[in-house]
Amino acid sequence: MSKMIGIVREWKTACERRAPITPMDVADLMAQSSLEFSVEPSPYRVFDNSTYENAGAKLTDDLSSCDFFIGIKEMPMDKLHPGKPHLFFSHTIKGQEYNIPLLRKILELKCTLLDYELVKNDNGNRLVFFGRQAGQAGMLNTLWALGQRLAVHGLNSPFSSLKQARFYENLSEGLEEVRKVRATIDSDGMPDFLQPFVCGITGTGNVAAGAREVLAALNPLELSVSELEGGVAHKNPHRIHLVVFDEEHLYRRQDGGKFHREDFRQNPEGYESAFEDHLDNITMMVTGHFWDARYPKIISKDAIASIFERSEMPRLQVIGDVSCDLEGGIEVTLKATYPDHPCFVYHPDSRTMTDGFLGKGLLVMAVEILPTELANDSSRVFSGALKKFLPTVLEADFTEDFDALQLPPEFKRAIIAHQGSLTPDWAHLLP
Numbered sequence: 001m002s003k004m005i006g007i008v009r010e011w012k013t014a015c016e017r018r019a020p021i022t023p024m025d026v027a028d029l030m031a032q033s034s035l036e037f038s039v040e041p042s043p044y045r046v047f048d049n050s051t052y053e054n055a056g057a058k059l060t061d062d063l064s065s066c067d068f069f070i071g072i073k074e075m076p077m078d079k080l081h082p083g084k085p086h087l088f089f090s091h092t093i094k095g096q097e098y099n100i101p102l103l104r105k106i107l108e109l110k111c112t113l114l115d116y117e118l119v120k121n122d123n124g125n126r127l128v129f130f131g132r133q134a135g136q137a138g139m140l141n142t143l144w145a146l147g148q149r150l151a152v153h154g155l156n157s158p159f160s161s162l163k164q165a166r167f168y169e170n171l172s173e174g175l176e177e178v179r180k181v182r183a184t185i186d187s188d189g190m191p192d193f194l195q196p197f198v199c200g201i202t203g204t205g206n207v208a209a210g211a212r213e214v215l216a217a218l219n220p221l222e223l224s225v226s227e228l229e230g231g232v233a234h235k236n237p238h239r240i241h242l243v244v245f246d247e248e249h250l251y252r253r254q255d256g257g258k259f260h261r262e263d264f265r266q267n268p269e270g271y272e273s274a275f276e277d278h279l280d281n282i283t284m285m286v287t288g289h290f291w292d293a294r295y296p297k298i299i300s301k302d303a304i305a306s307i308f309e310r311s312e313m314p315r316l317q318v319i320g321d322v323s324c325d326l327e328g329g330i331e332v333t334l335k336a337t338y339p340d341h342p343c344f345v346y347h348p349d350s351r352t353m354t355d356g357f358l359g360k361g362l363l364v365m366a367v368e369i370l371p372t373e374l375a376n377d378s379s380r381v382f383s384g385a386l387k388k389f390l391p392t393v394l395e396a397d398f399t400e401d402f403d404a405l406q407l408p409p410e411f412k413r414a415i416i417a418h419q420g421s422l423t424p425d426w427a428h429l430l431p
Contacts, residue, residue, distance in 0.1 A: 006066030009040040017375035027055040046375035085112035110420040118414035130371035133378040135210025140165040142320030165373035178217040189237030200285040208288030286320040291329035305348040336368035
């Protein structure tokens, strides 16, 4: 018997242009399986509504007859379908307070909630994700934001020619523009006020890999953390420097002992930030590390106040906070931003912020939906990963009790709620 998948419209913001399944993959799935598709029209989605119709999907505002619902961001509570399975990024697994009402509504309606963030293999590696594209867009945006911030100080830089990621047709176009910046640096050198130029990237996962992919177009000279601690040996006007900070470089034991990854994750209260020691030596940074509310701050408000006390214009000009945990690991991330207003200036004297690029303080780029700025690339990669699972997932009878539910283990582990109850692994989310 055929199953109908409903592709929902993204309601959270008009800036969201991604699609969980592309028209091409809809056509492939319909040709190779018994799946059918209904698509809720959207004026913002990167793929025109007509392309889904041409692929064989039904375009409709009424998805109520569908068996399974997929989207990207959280669905509005009044758009949930009672008793049916829904797959999206719920942003609930850290106990995020702003989505607790959504979680309660899902339980009230006896929906099944599956979360992409939890679709992992037996080794705990995520299988359906946007991390790499978040890093790519994050680095593009941070380089662009640096150029904009310097310009308001009346300082011309090679980065002033760059655009925000969303204004490039795709990643390839963005990389080509970054290579032009490299050519300018090769021929003209870096301005004195940017020497030595040091970019710090935190983490070594998918987000960091995406950020490094973009920065590679500038041909950076990579330094170890110990080399940075010793001071950049010389000001090379024709090269930028890259330093990658793993967990062992971000945190240190308060008792002076050696960092141990497992001990840190089990006892983070015994650790403190080691990254703050490097703030005077970094020009810009992009975050790609995982942060948990139990962990120490990577950069505190006090640390930013301190560097501005030491200098009217510190070396650190901009933070691209891809992780975007509000007042979390990067404590000066006071809010999440959107592509139409991506940056704010954090004022360390008043501990407040101002949207845009003007004012004394530190520039923060904290777009929470960065992959949508490369919507075409992001959707194609994400869809390609998801479509491999959908036929098997849709074979399941979601009316069965959780213990009896037959699903691929990667997706059964991704269930947060089922038939009005939180699953055992997530029972702690609500009292």
